[in-house]
Structure formats: C-alpha cells, structure tokens
Amino acid sequence: MKVTFPHMGNLWICLNAMLQYLGVETVVPPPSTKRTLNLGSKHSPEFACMPLKLNLGNFMEASEMGADTILMAGGCGPCRFGYYAQLEHEILNDLGYNYRLVVMEPPEKSIRELLSRIRYITGNRSWLEVIRGIRFGFRKSRAADDLEIMAMKLRPREKSTGQADIALTEALKLIAETQRPEQLLTSYNSSMEIMKSVPTENRPVLKVGLVGEIYTMLEPFANMDIEKKLGRLGVEVDRSIYLSEWVNDHLFMGLIKGLRSSHIYKKHSAPYLMHFVGGHGQETLGGAVYYNNSGYDGVIQILPFTCMPEIVAQSVLPRFSQDTGMPVMTLIVDEQSGEAGLMTRLEAFVDLLAEKRDRKKELA
Amino acid sequence: MPIKIGIPRSLLFYKYYPLWKTFLEELGAEVTISGHTTKAILQNGLKLSVDEACLPVKVAFGHVAALRDRVDYIFIPRLVSVSPREYICPKFLGFPDMVRQCVHGLPGVIDTNINLYRREKDMFRQYYKIGEFISKNPLKIAAAYRRAMAEMSGFNQRVEEGMLPEEAFSAPEKTRGENPGFRPTVAVVGHPYNIYDSFISINLIKRLGESGINVVTADNVPEQVVNSYAATLNKRLFWTLGRRMIGAAYHFIDNPSIMGIIHVASFACGPDSMTGDMIERKVRHKGNIPFLNLVLDEHTGEAGIVTRIEAFLDMVNMHGTAVGI
Numbered sequence: 260m261k262v263t264f265p266h267m268g269n270l271w272i273c274l275n276a277m278l279q280y281l282g283v284e285t286v287v288p289p290p291s292t293k294r295t296l297n298l299g300s301k302h303s304p305e306f307a308c309m310p311l312k313l314n315l316g317n318f319m320e321a322s323e324m325g326a327d328t329i330l331m332a333g334g335c336g337p338c339r340f341g342y343y344a345q346l347e348h349e350i351l352n353d354l355g356y357n358y359r360l361v362v363m364e365p366p367e368k369s370i371r372e373l374l375s376r377i378r379y380i381t382g383n384r385s386w387l388e389v390i391r392g393i394r395f396g397f398r399k400s401r402a403a404d405d406l407e408i409m410a411m412k413l414r415p416r417e418k419s420t421g422q423a424d425i426a427l428t429e430a431l432k433l434i435a436e437t438q439r440p441e442q443l444l445t446s447y448n449s450s451m452e453i454m455k456s457v458p459t460e461n462r463p464v465l466k467v468g469l470v471g472e473i474y475t476m477l478e479p480f481a482n483m484d485i486e487k488k489l490g491r492l493g494v495e496v497d498r499s500i501y502l503s504e505w506v507n508d509h510l511f512m513g514l515i516k517g518l519r520s521s522h523i524y525k526k527h528s529a530p531y532l533m534h535f536v537g538g539h540g541q542e543t544l545g546g547a548v549y550y551n552n553s554g555y556d557g558v559i560q561i562l563p564f565t566c567m568p569e570i571v572a573q574s575v576l577p578r579f580s581q582d583t584g585m586p587v588m589t590l591i592v593d594e595q596s597g598e599a600g601l602m603t604r605l606e607a608f609v610d611l612l613a614e615k616r617d618r619k620k621e622l623a
Numbered sequence: 624m625p626i627k628i629g630i631p632r633s634l635l636f637y638k639y640y641p642l643w644k645t646f647l648e649e650l651g652a653e654v655t656i657s658g659h660t661t662k663a664i665l666q667n668g669l670k671l672s673v674d675e676a677c678l679p680v681k682v683a684f685g686h687v688a689a690l691r692d693r694v695d696y697i698f699i700p701r702l703v704s705v706s707p708r709e710y711i712c713p714k715f716l717g718f719p720d721m722v723r724q725c726v727h728g729l730p731g732v733i734d735t736n737i738n739l740y741r742r743e744k745d746m747f748r749q750y751y752k753i754g755e756f757i758s759k760n761p762l763k764i765a766a767a768y769r770r771a772m773a774e775m776s777g778f779n780q781r782v783e784e785g786m787l788p789e790e791a792f793s794a795p796e797k798t799r800g801e802n803p804g805f806r807p808t809v810a811v812v813g814h815p816y817n818i819y820d821s822f823i824s825i826n827l828i829k830r831l832g833e834s835g836i837n838v839v840t841a842d843n844v845p846e847q848v849v850n851s852y853a854a855t856l857n858k859r860l861f862w863t864l865g866r867r868m869i870g871a872a873y874h875f876i877d878n879p880s881i882m883g884i885i886h887v888a889s890f891a892c893g894p895d896s897m898t899g900d901m902i903e904r905k906v907r908h909k910g911n912i913p914f915l916n917l918v919l920d921e922h923t924g925e926a927g928i929v930t931r932i933e934a935f936l937d938m939v940n941m942h943g944t945a946v947g948i
Contacts, residue, residue, distance in 0.1 A: 306896035336861035337710035339893050345858050346897055349904060362858075532720050534701060534736070537713040567893040570675045571717030578724040591675065 260359075261286050262380060263326035265314040268477035269403040269502060272435045274330070277396030280440070281381040281388060286326035288317040291480040295320055300594045302350055309481060309563035309593055310474040311343050315350060322356050330380065333364040338538035338568055395440045397515075400503040402434045402447050409454045411497065414490025416459040424487060426457045464495045465612050468550030470543040471561040472569050473500050475592060482561055482592065483601050489559075492609045497555070499524065499546035500539065524549060531575045540568030547579055547587065556612045557586040564593035586611060625653040626757055628733070629694035631686035632657045634679060634715070635702060637788045637815035638842075642775040643698065646750065649767035650757040655694055657686040660822035664689055669921060671725050677889045678823060678920050679816045680714050680721075687722055687729075696731040696756065697722075704740035709863045712894055731756075782842050787828065788819055806837040807943055810875040812868050812902065813887030814895075815842065823919060824887060825928045834936055839881070841871030848874050865898040872902040876909055883913040883939040885932075890920035913938035 263286040264274050271287050278285045289295070291313055299316030318329060329348070334341030344362045351358050363376055377389055384392075406427060413423035430450035437446040467489060475481045476498055486496050507515045508522075524545025525535075532544040547558045560576060562569035573589050580587040588608045590601065628647050630636060636656070647654050657664070660682055668685030687697055699722060702715045710716065719734035735752045739745055747768060754764035781791035809831060811818050818824050818840060831838050841849070849870030853860060860866045875881045886902055888895035899916065906914045915935040917928065 304896045304900040306891050306893075307900075308893070333858070335708070337713050337716065339897055341861060342858065342897055345856070346900065348857075349901065353904065531724060532717060534703070534716055534720070536717040537710070540713060540717065565675070565891040565893055565896070567713035568717075570673065571713055571721060573675065574673045574717075574721040575724040 260284065260328050260380070261326045262328045262330050262361075263288055263318065263321035264330045265317045266291050266478060266480075267310075267474055267502075268479065269400065269407070269431065270477070272403050272431065273396040273400035273502065273506070275396075275435070276399045276437075277392045278330075278380070279438075280392040280395050281384050283380055286321050286324050288321040288324075288326075291317065291478065295480075296594050302354060306565050307346075308339060308566050310340070310472075310478075311347065312594065313478070313481065314343060315347055318347065318351060318358065319354075319356070322358070327357065328359045328361060328380070331360065331362050333362045335365065336537065340538070391440065395443070397503065397506060398440070398443055399434055399437070400506060402443070402450065403431060404501040404503045405447075406430050406434070406450060406454060407501075409451070411486060411490065412495055413454065413457050413459060414487065415464040415493045415495050416462055418458040418460055420491060422457045423454075423490070426453050429453055462493070464493055465557070465609065465616065466555045467494050467496055467557045467559055467612070468546060468553075468555045469496055469498045469559055469561065470546035470550075471539070471559075471572075472563060472566050473505060473539055475561050475563050476500055477502060481563070482590075483596065483598055485559075485561065485590075485601070485605070488602065488605055489609070492605060494609060494612075497550070499542065499549070527552075531579050532572065536568045536571045538566065538568030540572045543569060543572040544575060544579065547576060547585070548583075551579075551583050551585045555585075556616060557588070557608065559608070560587065560589045562589070562591055564591050586615065625651055626696065627655060627694040628652045628696045628698050628757075629655045629657070629690035630698045631683055631690060632659065633683035633686045633820070634718070634816050635705075635711075637819045639775070640788075640792060641778040642771045645774040646754070646767050646771035647698070647757065649770050650754055650763060652757050655690065657689045660685070660820050662822075665822065665921060672721070675891065676721075677714065677892050679814065679820075679889055680718070681921065682816075682820065682823060683718070684722065684726065687726055691726065691729055694730055696733050697729060698733050700753065701734050701736045701738075703736055703738035704863075705737065706863045707739060707741065707743060708859070709861050709866065710740070711863055783845050785839070785843050787840070788815065788842065806835055807882040807939055808837045808839055808880055809883045809885060809939060810839050810841075810872070810881050811885045811887060812841055812872045812875070813885075814864050814868070814889075814892075817887050817889060817919060825919075825923060825925050827885070827887065827917075827928075827932070830929070830932060831936075834932075836936070836939075839875075841867050844871040844874055852877075860898070862894045862898070865894045869898050869901060873905060876905055876912065881912065882943055883915070883935065885915045885917060885935065887917045887919065890918050913942055 261284050262278055266288055275285050275287060295316030296313060298319050299312035303312045303315055331344040333344055344360060348360045361380055363373055374389060381389055410423050410427040417423045430453045433446050433450045437443050469476055489496050504518050507518050524542040527548040528541045528544035532541050535541055543560060550558050576587050630643055644654050664685035665682055667688045668681040671684040671688060672681045690697055699719050701719050702711055704710050733753060733756055735749060737749050750768050751764055758764060778791050782788060811828060818828060828838050849867050852873035853866045853870035860869060875884055886899055888899050903916060913935060915931060
C-alpha cells in the first residue's frame with residue numbers, strides 16, 4: 260500500500276510523520292503548481308471549487324509516482340468538502356486510475372471511529388502505537404505553525420529581503436526530516452534558533468488579519484503566496500486559522516488545551532452573522548471583528564470562486580466595515596487568477612492602510 | 624388590524640407555501656406574496672446582493688425588496704435543515720443575515736430557525752415560536768399548526784401525483800389528467816426555485832409543454848423511490864435538495880418511459896456542481912437517453928436557451944424513433 264494525500268500547506272509534514280511512524284509507505288505529491296491545477300481543472304466540474312481541482316491534480320501527479328491509496332478527510336456538509344472524496348474517486352475511476360480510497364470522517368460522537376479507520380491503513384499496530392503516531396504528526400504540525408507565525412512577524416522587519424523565507428524553508432525541512440518523536444524537541448529548538456538568527460530592525464509595521472476559507476488560507480499555491488507578498492510590503496500578517504488549531508477543533512474535538520479555538524470567533528460574529536453557515540463562514544466574520552477589537556489595520560478575506568459559506572460572509576462584511584471603519588478587502592481566487600492582479604490589489608490596499616494610519620497619527 | 628406578513632415568492636416558497644400560508648392565516652395574519660419574478664425584481668435583487676451569489680438568491684433579494692413597503696413582517700425563516708442529518712445549502716443558512724445586512728428599509732423580519740437536523744419532532748416547537756409573532760394563545764397556535772400540516776400533506780400528495788406546485792397550491796379538484804400516450808415524457812431535474820420560476824427558467828416547462836412534451840420533475844417522484852436510489856451512493860448526500868435530485872434522476876435514468884433528461888442548474892451553484900456532475904456521469908455510463916445541461920444566470924438570453932431546447936427535442940424525437948415509440 261502506497262498512501263498519498265492532498266496538499267494543504269504543511270499538512271504533508273504532519274501526515275507523513277504520522278504514517279511513516281506507523282510503518283506506512285507514503286507518496287507525497289509534488290508541490291502544487293500550474294500543472295497540478297491544469298490537470299485537476301480539466302477533469303473537474305467547471306464550478307467545483309478550486310480546492311477540489313487541486314486535490315485531483317495532486318492525486319493524478321502522485322499516481323505518476325506510484326501511489327495507489329488515497330487518504331482524505333470527509334465532512335458532513337453543508338460545505339461541499341464533505342463530498343470531495345467521493346466525487347474525486349469517481350472522476351479518477353472514470354479516468355482509469357486504480358485508487359483505493361480511505362476517508363476520515365469527522366467523529367460525530369467519539370474519537371474511536373477515526374482511530375479505527377486509521378487502523379485500516381496501519382494494519383496490526385497496537386492502539387498505543389497509533390495514538391503515538393497521531394501525536395507525533397500533531398506535534399509536528401504545531402511546530403510548523405509556530406515557525407510560520409515567527410516568519411510572519413519577521414518578514415516585514417527583516418534587514419535583507421527574503422532572509423526570513425530562506426530561514427523558514429530550512430527550519431521546516433529540519434522538522435519534516437525528524438524521524439523519531441524523541442528527537443522532535445531538539446529539532447524544534449534548532450529550528451527556532453534558525454528563525455531567531457534572521458537579522459531584523461525595528462520598523463513600524465501594518466497589521467493585517469487574514470480570514471476566509473481554510474484551504475485557500477493554508478495552501479500558498481492557492482493564495483499565490485499572499486503572506487509572503489504582504490510581508491514584503493511591510494505588513495505583519497495573522498491568519499485566523501492554523502492547521503494545528505483546526506485539527507484540534509475538528510478531529511480531536513478541542514481536547515488539547517491552550518490552543519486558540521474557533522469558538523472565540525463564533526462568539527464575535529454577532530450581529531452580522533448569527534448562525535453557522537458551513538465551512539468557516541461564521542469564523543470569517545468573527546475573525547474580522549476580533550481583528551478590529553485587537554487594533555489591526557485591515558482585514559483581507561480570501562476564498563475560492565463559488566465558495567458558498569464565504570459568499571454569505573462576503574455579503575455581510577461590507578456592513579461590518581461600514582459600522583467599524585475597518586478596511587476589508589475580499590480576494591477571490593480560481594484557476595484564472597493572475598499574480599499581477601493580486602499584487603496590484605495588495606499594493607493598493609496596503610497604501611490605503613498606510614495612509615489611514617498616518618492620518619490617525621496626525622489627528623492624535 | 625390584522626398583522627400583514629409578506630412571503631417572498633422565491634427559494635423554498637415552491638415547496639412550503641401551503642404550509643406557511645395556512646399556518647399564518649389560521650392565526651389571523653394577512654398574508655401577501657410578491658408577484659411572479661420580473662426583470663424589475665431581478666434588477667433590484669442584483670443591486671442589493673453580491674455578484675457571487677447564485678441567481679436564485681439574487682432573485683430572492685428582489686422579492687424581499689418588492690414586499691418591504693407593503694407589510695409589517697417579511698417571512699424568511701432560517702431554513703437550517705428540513706430533514707434529519709441534512710442541510711439545504713449555506714446560502715439558506717445565512718439568508719436572513721444577508722437580507723438584514725444588505726437590504727435597507729426592512730420592516731420586521733421573521734427569521735426563526737427551522738432546524739430538523741436532530742429530530743423531525745423539533746418542527747412543532749420551532750413553528751410555535753413563529754406563531755408567537757402573531758398570537759399568544761397556545762391552543763390556537765397548535766390548531767393552526769395541525770391545519771397547516773394537513774394542508775401540506777394534501778399539497779404533497781397532489782404534487783406526487785403529477786401536478787406542478789403552482790397548480791397544486793390552489794386547485795385541489797383539478798387533476799392533471801393522464802398523459803395521452805403519444806406525448807414523449809421528458810424529465811426536468813433542478814431545484815424548485817429554478818425550474819418553477821418562469822422568469823429564471825426562461826419559461827422552460829411551459830415551452831416544453833407547448834412543444835408537445837409531457838414534463839415530469841423530481842417532485843413528482845415519491846419520497847421512497849427517491850430514497851431507494853439515493854441510498855445507492857457510497858456516502859449519504861447531506862443536501863436535501865441534492866438528494867432528491869440525484870434520487871429522482873437515477874430513477875428517471877432507469878425508467879424506460881422517460882425519453883430525455885434536462886438538468887437545470889444555476890451558474891456557480893455549489894451543490895449542483897457536484898450533483899450535476901454525478902448525474903451526468905450516470906447518464907453517460909448508461910448511455911441510453913438524451914441529456915441536456917442548462918446553466919442559468921442573470922445574463923441568460925432566450926435565443927440561446929431556445930436553440931438548445933430545440934436541438935435537444937430533436938434528439939428526443941430521434942431517440943424515440945430508434946426505440947420504436
């Protein structure tokens with residue numbers, strides 16, 4: 260069995276750790292590129308959201324490398340993601356790919372269901388081993404998230420452009436290549452050292468919160484490296500969703516304490532969005548309000564074309580922006596999106612934020 | 624002075640109007656509905672909603688705007704779930720919020736949650752809350768609910784027997800009559816708010832009727848049949864309307880008296896992009912009947928649709944000859 264999975268930011272580091280610890284052979288798809296998107300778009304329904312198209316592209320490219328089993332997450336709707344695995348499998352079958360499909364449905368009542376499906380992939384390992392494997396994967400995702408948070412703080416302040424990202428690549432590589440859980444703490448400390456050694460200078464920076472659909476926020480190819488671009492424009496970015504937080508909330512049912520949880524956001528979404536609408540629609544509003552309360556300069560909502568919950572959020576964000584004076588920009592991405600267009604819009608938005616901040620200083 | 628309540632003629636109006644009208648009127652409210660969709664209503668809706676929203680939602684905004692100056696309350700219950708463990712679509716979940724934040728000059732809004740995700744029995748309590756907008760008398764509300772459910776039951780029966788919803792609203796005596804054997808039957812599969820809205824659908828059903836076609840829709844298929852086909856999917860579909868469409872479509876594909884299938888979807892409709900693909904795949908696998916996929920949006924031009932329907936009907940006739948009808 261050679262197991263593959265879709266890309267979503269650093270998810271591969273987490274899954275690889277878990278599966279390899281349990282002796283499962285993995286095939287990490289090549290990083291998503293234009294080729295991936297083209298392959299996926301060609302064979303997906305036209306109005307399917309971009310994450311589905313990228314998933315499909317990942318699976319097709321992984322198949323070229325010998326993968327024969329797909330590990331995917333499931334869902335219960337109303338966001339389409341819950342049915343991705345089934346549709347992707349049908350499309351792949353019709354195209355002649357012989358993939359076995361293993362879907363991790365979110366545990367509605369207990370964590371046991373999830374564990375038993377993992378068991379299917381891992382064979383005769385003991386429960387203890389499986390839990391250790393999951394824990395190893397989760398700890399790596401926490402480490403990767405911490406490194407990314409550091410990078411977002413470093414980028415607008417780095418003395419020499421690009422240093423923070425070089426450090427980040429090196430640091431993430433260290434984490435990804437750690438073979439045993441016992442070695443993880445050392446790797447974590449070393450990777451933090453790499454990040455801390457990036458020379459910085461004290462500069463006034465703008466602060467922007469990123470909200471929106473989870474896949475587009477976590478996958479740099481989908482969002483065209485928006486965090487890097489904003490960082491280079493002198494902006495410190497905070498993402499309202501991190502992978503480890505999402506895993507904790509949705510797969511571990513919030514068992515791990517001390518992590519930021521989406522429950523904060525849900526409380527803040529009133530009076531704009533008063534109910535769960537699927538996906539992260541409500542969290543988008545809550546995140547926007549949270550960033551406003553925390554003194555951020557601006558909010559950017561990012562979503563794939565046709566994403567339903569985010570369209571609901573998009574409809575009510577203007578009212579929030581009007582009420583609070585918080586600048587909000589919505590970015591919609593699909594397979595036609597171009598970098599130049601994104602860059603122009605980001606530059607204009609950052610100019611607007613800088614001007615606003617200068618005016619505030621003058622009036623103070 | 625009776626309380627005036629406005630029901631927009633959009634979204635799930637086509638499924639629940641008899642229930643809502645009876646319930647509200649039994650409690651003493653005066654119910655107004657917006658007129659049929661027109662270009663003006665669509666234009667208003669477009670102005671009020673975001674570009675990315677699907678056409679039915681944009682039209683619904685237009686209907687709400689058409690009612691706002693005429694009533695005391697706009698009736699837009701938050702339809703979270705109408706069937707256990709199923710949702711309708713995120714837009715329905717957020718529709719009252721979208722309306723509140725985007726439409727100005729609203730009168731009161733009734734946006735009580737209707738959520739049967741856990742249990743169908745929750746429905747009475749939720750409708751009770753709606754009733755409290757009009758009356759404080761628990762017995763009256765309970766009686767109104769019972770009458771409304773009975774009315775709904777009759778309506779559902781008439782639709783299953785082959786009537787179209789708007790016929791079934793108000794003409795219990797008229798039955799649709801048997802299909803004269805020589806009229807080919809074509810199935811139109813799509814959400815009720817697309818196919819029964821004559822403006823959005825470019826009058827599709829009427830046009831087919833005038834071309835000598837007998838039209839059936841997913842609503843004419845009994846619930847058990849829909850469910851038995853939907854159960855063949857590898858994973859339960861969690862969209863109520865999607866499940867009905869797939870179950871009905873799979874049934875039509877298996878049914879030799881259906882001469883063709885037209886799948887109607889809105890541009891950028893989320894669930895339809897997935898279920899439409901699955902239906903199309905099934906048809907192509909079986910390879911036995913003509914299939915037309917129509918995508919509607921606010922720019923849809925009549926000429927284009929008419930051409931495609933004519934071409935499709937040619938295929939249906941050719942197919943009919945081929946199978947000896």
